[in-house]
Amino acid sequence: MDKVTLSKPYLLDSSDLTKEDLYKIFHRADFFMQNFKVGNKFDDLKGFIVALAFFEDSTRTKLSFELAAKSLSAEIFSFQAKSSSLSKGESILDTFKTIEAMGVNIYVVRHGSSGIPLFLQNNTDGSVINAGDGKHEHPTQGLLDAFTIIRKLGRIEGMKICIVGDILHSRVARSNIQILNTLGAEVALCAPGTLLPFYPKEWNVKIIDNLDDAIEWAEVVMALRLQRERMESGLLPTMREFSNYYGINIEHFRRKPDLVLMHPGPVNYGLELDYLVNEYSNVMIQTQVTHGVFVRMALLSLIGKTMNKEKNAFANLFDM
16 A cells, blocks of 8 residues: 555545555654654645534634644635534535535544544545544544553553443544454453443453553553433432542552553543542653644644645546
């Protein structure tokens, strides 16, 4: 396969990426990290228009995609669902077609309903990147998390990585499990039984019931945001009980100071994490944010090159 293209010109879920694709993205992200300078731009997406179509609120993902696209010389089209004709009853497909008619090439889409990026990809000649859809996936978060582990520890194959917390509702967990399995990591889940998916072993993961046991086993722990807005159905007795049994605190680090801790943000301090854990250099939360820009630059760059390759291949059919 070409060194500068991916196997698919879009990213809807993590299974779209082969192991070779993943390492191409990481290699390109590392290149951007080494060569990025404030004020200078790369020309990878010169002539492209990138639409940031966020139907859900976002800080880290939206801002990092915007900075990534601008750093690659793309034109940015920022779409705000709350101020669009969707509020007047226009369908999402009609809204999408309106955006497409303005010459957009790449769509970065976040939506509260699972499957919307796939639906939109099936209705465009452009490329859709899933920036989070419902409880389905958030593949670029999985990418930046894996990249962070590799940058920190030098490898990912054979590493013991435990995901802790609200796995049932987490699109981040689903993307991480897929990507980490593809890269050969050992993956475990640690959560209350009510916050585990119904058939977790089908994901090729280990289940660890006790947080202390999970931390003893793992080299890397990924804590997840407890989605309080989804807890009204009685999945947890109390927030305090969750924190007591599944919250990561300073004592865990005192017992295992070499533990690498990650969290996709935003963090509910005092619930998933004790704020004092930030004293440790192995807490990678802000590093993940930094890496997110370069990983998304790499993905956009490779998507653009893949689109150009397919476009050129199609044009050559008529030159024969």
